[in-house]
Amino acid sequence: MSANISTSTIVFQTRQLTKRYDMGEVQVQALRGVDMELYSGELVVLLGASGSGKSTLLNILGGLDVASSGQVSYLGRDLTRATDKELTEYRRFYVGFVFQFYNLIPSLTALENVAVVTEIARQPMQPAAALALVGLQDRLDHFPAQLSGGQQQRVAIARAIAKIRRSCSVTSQRVR
Amino acid sequence: MTALDSKLWRDLWGLRGQAIAIALVIASGIATFVMSLSTLDSLLTTQALFYRDYYLPDVFASLKRAPDSLKTRIQAIPGVELVETRVVAAVNLDVEGFTDPVTGNLVSIPDQGDPLLNRLHLRQGRLIAAGHDDEVVISEAFAKAHHFSPGDTLRATIHGRRKTLTIVGIALSPEYIYQISPGAIFPDFKRYGILWMGHTPLATAYNMEGAFNDVVLTLSPHTHVAAVIDRLDELLKPYGGLGSYGREHQLSYRYLKEEFHQLRQMATMFPVIFLGVAAFLLNVVTTRLVSTQREQIAALKAFGYGQFAIAVHYLKLIIVIVVFGVILGIAGGIWLGQGLSQLYMELYRFPFLRYELQPQVIFSAMVISIGAAMIGTLFAVREAALLPPAQAMRPEPPARYRETLLESLGLKRYFSQPTRMIARHIERKPLKSLMTILGIAFACAIMTIGNFQQDAIDFMMEVQFNLAQREDATVTLVEPSSYTVLYDLQSLPGVQFGEVFRSVPARFRFQQRSYLTAVQGVVANSELQRLLDTQQRVVTIPPEGIVLTDYLGKLLGIQVGQLLTVEVLEGSRPIRQVPVVGFISQYVGVSGYMDLPALNRFMHEGEVISGVYLTLDTQQTEPVYAAIKEMPRVAGMVVKKMLFKVFTIPLGKLS
Structure with a gap:
């Protein structure tokens, strides 16, 4: 984990964060007591072997999953105690995701894939503008199946940046 | 349109084959529901109007012979409103060019003007005129069966005497909505008819001058029918009263009531089966859809769509299918209902038919279908709504299987690999397997009901007409x-x-x-x-x-x-x-x-x-029929073959 020390505000803070998965007969310990702080304006790269818990940590930071124990806060708000509804709102207004496999909705065009996010966000960008930012202004009406892997990835990035005009936090995962 | 709604329509388009199939199953159930209930409502309204406007009596009685003077005593029974005494006689008829025996019921009406009760609805011609003692009005079903029109004649044997009757009118009566000869089990309009004749000529022909052998009455509202029947029976006893009865025992009324009962049953049984199948199919489709869209659901949740929004999204998809089915079903039900009502009108001889589609029928159809669909898809939609996004993001873990009960009993070695797969799959989801079995059972039930009814009737006919x-x-x-x-x-x-x-x-x-x-x-x-x-x-x-x-x-x-x-x-x-x-x-x-x-x-x-x-002797039936018609002591003759024949003719071809 690399951290760019800055004097600006702490965005994420975790304390003794653990995550266990119960896989039937087997129990998998994905995170063991993670302590970290992430600051505003910081670019953080998380590296690790497969199965080391990168996705798990990002899922918890992004409000997609909840920790088994420990604490995680976003701008001082305790995410570990948030209800399902609060987590949904958190994801809707503060988090942008670029998924490992993009998770584009195959029945929607590039523009609509971005609109799915902007339609429920506060003060979002225009979907077309977000796509222009990633150089896809000519592919607005293409369905995912008509786009290359790289183009699909760019749609996923446009989708993540479109909802937040003043970027608060973008969690992204891409492991190959 | 929101992007999510665009997804909905495109998903639906992708599922169009299955969606149309399910909508058609729903439509079949709803069509039967709407058809049965709207026909029932139409018949009930029509019947009520016809009975009211044409004065169907409340009490009926037949007797051997009573003097006209008895009428005032009947009138004096408390609660009795209108009394009409009549002469009713069985009659053997001779229809030119038709050799089978034809019987009828001759009912007297006033020599001039309308009867007080059981008024006639004239379809053609006129009522009888005073002074013309050979004039009759005949029932429409009988007239149609023989293509009679006013001016035609028939020969009748009344009380052993031959008489030529001239048809002056063709009419319908509330008393004979269902026209069936006594002893028959199905109407035969060719061989049984109702004829209305002037009171004086009929009484003369039947040796009933100054007397009557049938009386009908209406009662004032809130009168105790049983009490009037008792009093009337008492009065008619010395005159050979054959027992009075209320509307519920009147033949035509009773048949209608039975028919209404069957329609009500049809309105429950078939929709339950069809909607059950539809609910099951919806369950299969939705479960599969949710499973294939796991990652999309996860993404939507990650973007901030809540459980409710996800549930609503899938419910909308189901509702579109259901509403399409319901609309199709209602339209089909109305069309079929009108057709069925028309068929009933032919069979029952209503003078008019008021087709009635009550809003609550449509409302119930909607509620029942949406309810059935919701029950069928509840689990799948719930699963979609509650899907943890982080978990859905990962590819679905391999499903958990165990050795089946049969395998653990030591029979494993007898099973090939594919058989093991099948057995484990069935045992892994017992509820789903059970539902599948139930679905197939329902499908078989639909097939069986149709065939069973025909077989039941065939069996009944065989026992009744060949063995008994x-x-x-x-x-x-x-x-x-x-x-x-x-x-x-x-x-x-x-x-x-x-x-x-x-x-x-x-x-x-x-x-x-x-x-x-x-x-x-x-x-x-x-x-x-x-x-x-x-x-x-x-x-x-x-x-x-x-x-x-x-x-x-x-x-x-x-x-x-x-x-x-x-x-x-x-x-x-x-x-x-x-x-x-x-x-x-x-x-x-x-x-x-x-x-x-x-x-x-x-x-x-x-x-x-x-x-x-x-x-x-099958070779010599016609001379026998002819000879029997001439016998004065014979009131009527029923030929079994004809009963049987009528029973096997489809309803629509009866008239």
Whole structure:
């Protein structure tokens, strides 16, 4: 984990964060007591072997999953105690995701894939503008199946940046 | 349109084959529902209007003969509003170019003007005119069957006398919405008709001058019908009253009521099956859809769509399919309902039909289908809504399987790999497997119901007309007579065998229950009228006691060995208690059976018969029919073959 020390505000803070998965007969310990702080304006790269818990940590930071124990806060708000509804709102207004496999909705065009996010966000960008930012202004009406892997990835990035005009936090995962 | 709604429509387009199939199943259920209920409502409204506007009486009574002066005493019964006395007579008819026996019912109407009750709705021509004693108005069904129009003539044998009648009008009556000859099980408009004739000429022809043999009355609102019936029976007793009855026992009214009951059943049974299948199919489709869209659902959740939004999204998809099915079903139901109502109108001879589609029927159709769909898809939608996004983001873990019960019992080595896969798959999701079995069962049920009904009718016909009633024709006499009629009939060329019977109208009473029917006197070891038990074995009637049809036994709540009170409504009207000695199974008709000599003794009469069953030489039926028509003592003749034939003709072709 690399951290760019800055004097600006702490965005994420975790304390003794653990995550266990119960896989039937087997129990998998994905995170063991993670302590970290992430600051505003910081670019953080998380590296690790497969199965080391990168996705798990990002899922918890992004409000997609909840920790088994420990604490995680976003701008001082305790995410570990948030209800399902609060987590949904958190994801809707503060988090942008670029998924490992993009998770584009195959029945929607590039523009609509971005609109799915902007339609429920506060003060979002225009979907077309977000796509222009990633150089896809000519592919607005293409369905995912008509786009290359790289183009699909760019749609996923446009989708993540479109909802937040003043970027608060973008969690992204891409492991190959 | 939101992007999510765009997804919905495109998903639907992708599923269009399955969606249309499910919508069609829903449409079938809803169409049956709307068809049955709208037809029922239409018939109920039409019936009520027809009864009201054309004055269907509240109480009906037949008797042997009473002087006209009795009318004022009937009028004086408290609660009685309108009274009409009539002469009603069975008649044998001769229709030119039609050799089969034709019988009819002649009903008197005032010599001029409309009857007070059972008013006629004229379809063609006019009512009879005073002073023309050969004029008749005939029922529309009969007229249509023979293409009669005003001006045509018919020959009739009334009370042994021949008369030529001129048709002046064709009409409908609320009393004969369902027109069926006594003893028949299905209407035969070619061989049975209703004729209305002026009171004076009919009374003259029937030796009923200054007298009547039928009376109908209406009651003021809130009158106790049973009390009036008791008083009327008391009044008519000395005049050979055959027992009065209210609307619920009137033939036409009763048939309609039965028909309404069947429609109501149809409105429940078929939609339940169809909607059950639809719910199951929706469950399969939605479960599969949610499973294939796991990652999309996860993404949507990651973007901030809540559980409710996800649930609504999938519910919308289901509702679109259901609403499409319901709209199609309602439209189909209205179309079928109108067709069915039209068919009923033909069969029942309503003068008009008010097709009625009540808003609550449509509302119920909507609620029931959406309800069924929601129940069917509840689990799948819930699963979608509650899907944890982080978990859904990962590819679905391999499903958990275990060795099946059969395998753990040591039978594993007998199973090939594919068999193991099948067995484990079935056992892994027992509920799903059960639902699949249920779905297939419902599908089979739909197929079976249709075939079963036809088979049931065929079986009923076979038992009734081949095993029990083995005669070719039944001749009924004007009055109970001696055995000489049998000898006369047997001497006709073409008659192979004859067997007498006695039929006595009676009211059966047991405890507080009673039933108006007849006691049939049957000869010992009868060849032509065999009584059968539920296994179709012949039941012999003991020399004493009475045998009842099992249905009548249930109706009266009587057991073998108990005493049944039989109140005879003919002759010296004896009232006696007779032990019930057994039950027989009979699919058509409700009556009691006694040994013929025992019935004669019961009636304090000699060797008297009401009619004769005949078997005929198939090559010589026509001369037999012609000869029997000429016999003055014969009231009517029913040919079994004709009953059978009518029964197998589709309803729509009856008119």
